[in-house]
Amino acid sequence: MIPTLSGNQGLQIEEPLIFEQDSPGACGVDLPDAPAIDDRLGGLARQGPIGLPGLAEPTVVRHYTRLSQKNVGIDSVFYPLGSCTMKHNPRLNEKLARLPGLADIHPFQPQGTVQGALELMDTCAHWLKTLTGMPAIAMSPAAGAHGEFCGLMTIRAAVAARGETRTRILVPESAHGTNPASAAACGFTVDPIPATARGRVDLAALKAKLGPDVAALMLTNPNTCGLFEDEILEIAEAIHGAGGYFYCDGANYNAIVGRVRVADLGVDVMHINLHKTFSTPHGGGGPGAGPTVLSAALAPFAPLPAVVHDDQGFRLIEHAAQSGAMPVGRIKGYHGQFGVFVRALAYMMSMGADGLRQASSDAVLNANYLLAELSSDLSASFEGPCMHEALFDDRFLKDSGVSTLDFAKALIDEGFHPMTMYFPLVVHGALLMEPTETESKDTLDRFIATVRGLARRAQDGGAESFKAAPVFTPRRRLDETTAARTPVLRWKPPAS
């Protein structure tokens, strides 16, 4: 191919940094002039220019529009990123989150002027408690990992309130990295538990690790292999029998909403990723929200604030002295991810009790369809049925010269976002596919046909094309080693 003169390739436009488009004097806003005053800066005015580029509004619009075109999202492609639940993000939720009565309210307005907002938080909490069957909830965690941290803090406080010292947390080897990181941030030590050949927690190994110093088990269910822990009641009984608590990582809760109540599994505490299960957008990395449901035993330790309701209306409890409980304090500024609550509640109300149950069924059906249709060409790690995601490993690529990474990159050229790669760690070269319930059978069939074709190409000596992939993207494979060895983390003006 002859390179283009401009460096652009049709709809793919090369776009410099904003700093490289500086037009001194240009500005994308028209502000009134500041009235003349004697400043009250106490001699602390900034000296010298900041170095921000000047850009008119059209330049800014074109810049970010072009950047957006170098991205894919759920809006544009099938995005079966396992464990991440890339489901459709309804625009109704965005519209409602922008109502002035919900977006343009301040966290410290008098509470009589935000009764609708407090009712919204309370209603969102009610839906989450009812769906999970859990009696209490902490709404303030900002994300899944923050919910883990919140839950572990309540466990730590509850253990201390019993006059005990328990410092060890059991975490399966297949767990998300946030689990051990959250445990460490809460001052616990982490003890790994192996998996069985069936991809589940090894109950005997778990029992052998229990002891008077174990504070909790952190278990993802459905687990990160996409399987339901079928011995979960025995697991819960074992941890409770040893005086520990059962933390459930709710990252995969979307598989069972409306079909299984978490409370019926013996769970003491679970965070819920509203940005996964309840359809709020991932936004290229966030924001999310991680409300955390709690058992009666852990509820008194929930962090502040909390919304309560009495004949005076809705009220925020913001201080321990008002709470009548033993809160672990405050873990997030203000009242939690309110804008995310608006979107999640809009989704829950749109779907309803019946729709949420159907969504779980369809998510599981779609994943099992992938598992069934791809098992002959790929190597399924475990026997089905799976839950909301299907796990394969790289045995089908053995001796092909193609790695899991190469396979994923080839999928990009075919117009699909890759599945999660190399996670969970318990199988070799993992490919974890989560289709979600918002994909049609037609999309799945096209994906299946493509994956099968690629698997055959890999097995038929096509390694070279995999190694080169992707070629139809704004950038081809990027050199991550150099990026880490000599970090360039910001733009700097060229030396003059």
Place this chain on the structure above:
Amino acid sequence: MRYLPLTGADRQAMLAAIGASSADDLFRDVPVAARRDAPVDLPFHAGEMEVEARFAALAARNMAAGSVPFFLGAGAYRHHVPATVDALIQRGEFLTSYTPYQPEVSQGTLQYLFEFQTQVALITGMEVANASLYDAATACAEAAAMAARVTRRKKVLLSGDLHPHYRSVAASTLQFTDIAVEALDPDPLGLEDLLGRVDSQTACVIVQNPGFFGRLKDLTALAEECHAVGALLVVAVAEPVSLGLVAPPGAMGADIVVAEGQALGNALNFGGPGLGLFATREKYLRQMPGRLVGQTVDADGRRGWVLTLSTREQHIRREKATSNICTNSGLCALAFSIHLSLLGEEGFTGLARLNHARAVTLADKLARLPGVKLLPQSFFNEFALLLPKDAAQVVDALAAKHILGGVPVSRFYPSYPELAEVLLVTATETTSEADMDAFAAALREVLQ
């Protein structure tokens, strides 16, 4: 059900392909005792019109800031957000993408985060910044933990002029670690002496500028004192617009800057989501929490961007990670970055001058009222007033007159009776002269 594409016929065909008799059959690994045969006790699905009506009713029971004269701040600021910001962040390629793990199809997210990191470093006067944390309060806790790692010390000192939520989040977050947090009493009068409290055990001191009570401080001497004993100075900024006019923490010797980015590009949203900004010196890079985007080249030698230094992070390092954070505030960072791009040097400094001028005008109007005392001598766009009456009661009386007249400090410190009459008041570019006059007149009435 509008979000579910599968038809009944699809489901039957798929079950047949799987070899399952029913959807229930796919859930056969769930213990029988835990299966539920019917939907839970919640309303059934609803169309857009019904849901909109329900939310409109909730929204109507809130007093929107833009509908009345409005003077609240205390860490959450109401600025005018250009229409361009919201139009651009709602592009599906930004809104509906995940964390940019696949760089070849995420250059858009990666490039704007690289630009965001640069903007944050420039306005704070620091060398490097990360791709965002949840909010300034959690960023304070992360900064304290990072300072403890850097210095291998275990004592953290929190100023009484630090936002009370930043203080409580830092203290709560670190309570089960071996780091000891000492929080000084709230300091409305600017009397606290931090210089005398830093010693060879101190990992860091965390101060805020402008302070929670509005005061602007020269932190240079404190930075020197910290460095002389091997401690770090962490500076929190609650109002990033101040950085358009006030000397940045980096110029005063800060080692870590944490800030709340909400004020640029983002609505109030009742306080969340926020946007935690986090910047530091290059030498502390490997102890930093959060994601970082770095520049590199692709297989054809073209410039591109990737997530980098991820060996600090939980998905690689697990319990030895610098933080447990995974999800951050990516889309809020985009809004911040677009707003700052629109502003540029001229707009950002002009916006800051306008905010300061409005606040000075308002402070003069209010301080003329009988019995009202302006507490800080120097401030940016927010200041504490000492009233002759209980500030919470004053604010309620003003709200009854449809004026949202500031934040009573007792909301944060109910157990400090000496703060009951302190009110925090903010003016921004959205505050009109008429708003100020209405506020001054109403406050005069309420105080009589």
